Amino acid sequence: MKKINKLLCIGLLASQAIGCASLGVQPWERDLLAKEEMALNAEGVDLGLDDHIYFSKEATSGGRAFAGGGCGCN
Amino acid sequence: MQLDNSSTNIAASLALATCTLLGSTPALANESVDNEWRFDTAILYYGETDRVSLVEGVISATKDFGDDHIFNGKLTYDGLTGASATGAVPQDTVQTFSRPSGHGGYAVAAGELPLDDTFRDSRVQLNAQWTQPLGDNLRGSAGVHASKEYDYLSLGMNGSLAQDFDQKNTTLSLGLSYQFDQIDPVGGTPERLGIMPIPTYIGDDYDDDHDDDYDDDHDDDHDNAYPDRNGTQNKDTVDVLLGLTQIINRRTIMQLNYGVSVSDGYLNDPYKLVSVVNDLGQTQQTLFESRPDQRTKHNVYWQTKYAMDSGVFDISYRYATDDWDITSHTLESRLRFNITDNSYLQPHIRIYQQTAAEFYQPFILDDSPLPTFASADYRLGEMDAYTVGLKYGQQLDNGDAWAVRMEYYQQNPKNAGFDEPGQLADLDLYPSVKAMMVQFNYQF
Numbered sequence: 001m002k003k004i005n006k007l008l009c010i011g012l013l014a015s016q017a018i019g020c021a022s023l024g025v026q027p028w029e030r031d032l033l034a035k036e037e038m039a040l041n042a043e044g045v046d047l048g049l050d051d052h053i054y055f056s057k058e059a060t061s062g063g064r065a066f067a068g069g070g071c072g073c074n
Numbered sequence: 075m076q077l078d079n080s081s082t083n084i085a086a087s088l089a090l091a092t093c094t095l096l097g098s099t100p101a102l103a104n105e106s107v108d109n110e111w112r113f114d115t116a117i118l119y120y121g122e123t124d125r126v127s128l129v130e131g132v133i134s135a136t137k138d139f140g141d142d143h144i145f146n147g148k149l150t151y152d153g154l155t156g157a158s159a160t161g162a163v164p165q166d167t168v169q170t171f172s173r174p175s176g177h178g179g180y181a182v183a184a185g186e187l188p189l190d191d192t193f194r195d196s197r198v199q200l201n202a203q204w205t206q207p208l209g210d211n212l213r214g215s216a217g218v219h220a221s222k223e224y225d226y227l228s229l230g231m232n233g234s235l236a237q238d239f240d241q242k243n244t245t246l247s248l249g250l251s252y253q254f255d256q257i258d259p260v261g262g263t264p265e266r267l268g269i270m271p272i273p274t275y276i277g278d279d280y281d282d283d284h285d286d287d288y289d290d291d292h293d294d295d296h297d298n299a300y301p302d303r304n305g306t307q308n309k310d311t312v313d314v315l316l317g318l319t320q321i322i323n324r325r326t327i328m329q330l331n332y333g334v335s336v337s338d339g340y341l342n343d344p345y346k347l348v349s350v351v352n353d354l355g356q357t358q359q360t361l362f363e364s365r366p367d368q369r370t371k372h373n374v375y376w377q378t379k380y381a382m383d384s385g386v387f388d389i390s391y392r393y394a395t396d397d398w399d400i401t402s403h404t405l406e407s408r409l410r411f412n413i414t415d416n417s418y419l420q421p422h423i424r425i426y427q428q429t430a431a432e433f434y435q436p437f438i439l440d441d442s443p444l445p446t447f448a449s450a451d452y453r454l455g456e457m458d459a460y461t462v463g464l465k466y467g468q469q470l471d472n473g474d475a476w477a478v479r480m481e482y483y484q485q486n487p488k489n490a491g492f493d494e495p496g497q498l499a500d501l502d503l504y505p506s507v508k509a510m511m512v513q514f515n516y517q518f
Contacts, residue, residue, distance in 0.1 A: 023243065023320060023321070023322055023323070024240055024241065024243030024244070024320075024321050024322075024323075025243065025321055025323060025324050026241070027241060029324045030324075031324075032324055032325055032381035033321060033324070033325075033327055033381065035381065035386075037386050037410060037418075038327065038379055038381050038386060040319070040327065040329055040377060040379060044114070044134075045114050045115075045116045045132050045134060045515060046116070046465075046479070046513070046515070048132065048148075048150075049116065049118050049130060049132065049513065052130070052152075053120060053128075053483075053511070054426075057453060057459075057483075057485065057507075058402070058426060058428060058453060058457070058459065058485075059398075059400045059402065059428050059431065059453055059454050059457075060371065060373070060392075060394040060396070060400060060402040060404075060428060061371075062313070062315075062333050062335060062371065062373050062375075062394070063331060063333060063373045063374075063375030063390075063392035063394065063404070064331070064375055064377070064390070064392075065315075066232065066249070066251045066313040066315060066333070066335070067311075067313055067333060067335040067371055067373070070199060070219055070221045070228045070230060070253065071197055071199070071221055071223065071226065071228060072223055072225060072226030072228070072255070072257055073154075
């Protein structure tokens with residue numbers, strides 16, 4: 001039940017975010033978001049290496065990307 | 075399983091953000107080198123106190139063939155040496171264990187957690203990914219990967235679609251991946267909860283070159299110490315990933331992913347053991363572990379990035395749960411401070427917590443019925459972990475960039491409520507694992 005509540009909370013927050021009409025920017029307002037370091041996947045090599053380490057040392061994986069590790073380390 | 079992308083304009087940057095869902099490598103925005111190959115390289119050292127150490131190198135190459143038709147190829151190599159916890163409990167006397175190959179054995183001192191020091195391997199992985207527009211606001215991507223280490227082969231493919239809405243302020247994504255894994259354990263596949271044989275001798279005198287333990291075992295296939303064992307085992311994994319990326323305002327972007335992953339097949343670690351102890355905590359037998367052959371995982375991942383005047387604040391949270399009864403929470407944050415126009419300092423923190431698998435038990439009591447599934451692998455037990463790190467990066471005048479980061483990672487396994495009979499109460503069954511990471515990156 002706790003799990004379901006948590007998922008509901010997250011879903012509610014997300015739906016609130018989407019439902020708000022004032023969200024988003026005009027094309028000419030993307031100066032900051034266009035910076036390389038603002039990409040959600042900036043530092044992808046670091047993230048890939050971290051995923052490999054945590055996949056092999058912990059019981060859960062994925063989230064940001066697919067959960068499969070591609071190695072026999074777990 | 076990585077999808078790679080590159081960008082040279084604002085619209086594509088948003089597209090890239092969406093592709094994060096699929097595990098993209100970073101956008102390498104650099105207009106001066108448009109239509110040229112971009113290389114992202116890194117070398118990482120990961121070292122645990124008294125246990126495993128790893129050196130991993132990555133070369134990632136990305137090229138935009140025009141109109142956002144992007145190819146990325148990535149080569150990863152890692153070399154692993156050291157000792158890993160077998161799952162067997164420590165004892166107040168010396169213990170002996172067979173090596174996985176069945177050739178010889180090793181002794182573990184009184185009071186020490188049993189570690190198998192034959193843990194050495196090297197791995198090569200290749201990834202290739204192609205991404206292109208499929209319409210005004212629709213992109214598609216497809217990729218393959220292959221990974222090979224001495225006793226393990228992993229092959230995979232993935233595909234995804236991303237659709238933009240509301241002037242590209244909102245993006246919905248759907249990704250699918252399939253992975254086929256094959257394991258060929260050294261010495262063959264042990265029987266589930268089969269008894270580990272007592273070693274006939276201690277040492278590995280058949281092997282003068284210690285670094286090639288597994289290779290030598292392989293050469294000795296005709297002299298297999300375990301002729302009755304099964305050989306190769308397989309596993310299939312299907313992942314589905316749904317993503318929503320939303321621009322909140324000029325400074326803030328957010329993403330929410332839901333992922334489900336189903337694995338079917340051989341999910342054991344063939345080298346992990348479980349001790350059977352009596353009511354004095356003395357080991358009577360050592361068994362090979364047994365895990366279920368099916369696992370379904372779900373996770374929800376939320377990430378927000380905020381552009382400050384002189385840096386970026388990045389925070390993410392992941393909730394994961396599965397039908398092995400493991401639940402985990404991961405909170406992670408990076409805070410980038412731009413020191414100058416072309417250099418930055420970035421602290422990093424990650425906090426992780428997991429509950430134990432339903433079949434996890436640190437040992438089996440000899441007066442209890444033998445369970446169907448049992449694993450004493452601490453990675454399936456209750457655990458907290460944290461990482462703290464710092465990265466420094468600099469952009470060079472010629473457009474190249476380099477960075478160095480150092481991280482400290484500590485795992486604190488916990489007792490998930492098991493009574494510890496006899497001598498086990500005085501021994502440390504849940505020692506912490508401490509690791510340092512040092513990484514150097516260069517982009518050109």
